[in-house]
Amino acid sequence: MADLSINCAGIKSPNPFWLASAPPTNSGGQIQRAFDLGWGGAVWKTLGEQIINVNSRFWSLDYGSTRMMGLNNIELITARPWDTNIREIKETKKKYPKNAVIVSMMIESKRESWHEAVKQVNDTGCDGIELNFGCPHGMSERGMGSAVGQVPEYTKMITEWVKEVAEVPVLVKLTPNISNVAVVGRAAAAAKADGISLINTINSIMGINLDNFAPYPSVDGKGSHGGYCGPAVKPIALNMVSAIAKDAEIAIPVSGIGGVTTWQDAVEFMVLGATSVQVCTAVMHYGYRIVEDMIDGLSNWMDEKGYAKCTDFIGKALPNIKDWSDLNLNYRIIAKIDPKLCIGCELCHVAAWDGSHQCIDLEMGNGHRVPIVNEPECVGCNLCMLVCPVDGCITMVEQPTGKKPTSWRQYQAELGKNPKCEPPGYIEH
């Protein structure tokens, strides 16, 4: 059986599955229950000055019959007293020495305050500290959370303060509410952070009640932008994780966060460079027990693929993430429709006709409804396959062009030498 254990920035854990800093890690009792069910680590709900929360804190985006495709919240950091958390962290670490206990922190931006807080956290015996520079609601208005993470200089400064006294590895948790996440990642790396966690939640308004125009979640008829997370944010998170993992200036381990629900999601984050993954929404939906399939599924997948340990595949997809300019313009695929599987909904036709490149025709008048791909016009966009309700009915089939792979960049370079050279790929008319 594969070895699932990991070492993320010096934080060791029996498996890569950590609970993200959030309601599921609010107390020692919860975290210990989670460890019993198999979670490898947990990032404690952010410690800081005691806050007061509003009621009506979460809202969800349902899609069709699927509940909670996305979740948002306007809950703040821990609402429990500092000393209670510190006591429970100590107790949890003592009871579960093999599990990773990471303490998330958010302190007012004063060097002494950070020093004082970090020293107390050092004494808990925890395995790491995560700096919450990402929370986009509430705390950001007080100059903390994403207010720090959106300014590379602040990020660097506070990370340095923490590193001055921290006795355990320090992860910096980044906000996605920024145009280029790598810039802040570089600031954290420059401050000698041991690792980076991302993404924190995305600024969002979940919807509006059309009777009273109150936003969701509604607090006495009013609302505020909240942090969006859950399966819907995974593509954004994957992109940002890969951006950090690829960046040569950063070069520190990554803990991936954002919509991880299954073991496949976790593997996707890991092959894009994450050493551990953090989970929240899926646990808020189904409970800690989901980790059982995550562990089992990952382990079975590793056995099947012949990976003995996680480092065998971490970052494996990164070389495939390229700039658009480096993609092969001479690669050609076209849609093929399997008439035996086609059920005649004609969604591919209307999608192509109205929504893409008018290359799927109907065979009118002969009694059957299987559309026909106009192959010379097909640009291989995938849309028809994506809308087709039958798995495997429309496949995109590679058409050898006989031309050597040529990217936009290569074409531009070639043009420099030979202004009359033939353009690669397929010219649309």
Added chain:
Amino acid sequence: MIKNLAPKLSDAEYEKNFTDINPPFLPHNAKIEANRCLFCFDAPCIRACPTHIDIPAFIKKIASANMRGSAKEILDANILGMSCGRICPVDSLCEGACVYNERDVEPIEIGRLQRYSIDWFYENWDKAKAMFKAGKPNGKHVACIGGGPSSLSCAFYLAQLGYAVTIYDKNDKPGGLNTYGIARYKMSAEEALKEVRLVEHVGVKFKQNCEVGKDIQVDKLTKDNDAVFIGIGLGQTEDLGIPGEDLTGVVDAITFIDELKHNKLRDVRVGRRVAVIGAGNTSVDAATQAKRLGAEMVMVLYRRSEDEMPAYEYEYEIAKKDGCVYYFLTAPKQIVGKGSVTGIECVRMKLGKPDASGRPAPEPIPGSEFVLDCDMVIKSLGQKKQGQFAQKMLGLKTDSRGRIVVNETTMQTSNPKLYAGGDCVNGGREVVNAVAHGKRAAWAIHKKLTGEDIDLDGLWKDETIRRVANKAENQYA
């Protein structure tokens, strides 16, 4: 010879009539169905399953394409997961308990999803079988008498704990009623034997054509083994006790079903007009298959009314759809014929006061006799209990209905070395009940012999939970 044989059908017709009644999911359907599962906490379906398979967990694993994990989840709790996925009365068990029923939404098709998972397991047998292996030998020996579901279950779990287990079975092929007694359109014998192969794979030895009391003595088994499990099932079909029972063309349902399963359909003889006596689930299997073999008229005779009929609702539906005709409040008086059956004389009944079983007792209406023409009579009055055998051969205590008395928690009989489970204990229930018994006995035997209190999946040693679960089980059964 049967007087009028039903005309033979074409190969295509046999194929059509005996094809899988509940075909497997295609991958996309399985995916949609698996994702429809709510993944309930403390799910009622788990409680309703006698083997307490963690149903939401295995379904979640299908949804996450962790097929290996899904199959393991099922088989750890129920070695006969494939059979149960196909033949369990799911409406009365897991699917009947699905919370979606509360909202008038179709329940999750748990049975078919289970089948989807286990079909994957057997299709990938060469790679997947390594999930299960014999335990490190602990030097202890256990004998299982009878090769049916309860013995397979007990043997499978004990072998993985390191026991040397041998199953002694009087039949030619192992598997008991799973191999011999299930309608062909539900599951073929070859399929049942795949599960036997898994039991063999973990090191269990099978001694076939070995009847205890004849080919091997109980005393010897008791002496040579550290524990003995008894899963002898039930005996022959009960006799009608009326004149004409020995005429040619009178068969019992179990024999008829067995013949159907192990012969070319074309070679199985069936009358043009068939009367089936009794209206339980086995009767449905016999009646529908007689019809599917080409009988022109199949009449099911039952002495009580539709309300008291023991067959499950969905079984009755199959029979009705197949065009079997039910004669309620009709009891056979004698089978008519010279050498071969030509008809059955019946009497109309009416319902009287409740009898010992709590159901209204049927009473004949004098002068209401009539004769139904038929060429074949299939007896399906239930199987005989093994009370005699249990008392005389095994020296065990039985109850007034001939069932072996056991401790409900441990399946231990009145002889502390002997454990029992399945039909011989519960008088004839589902495969899934027998598997639960075998698993429970495996746990108890291991605990008694080694002192170790292991946690078999879905065993639910916690008495309170189990009592609630068993209550649910009995309520649905």
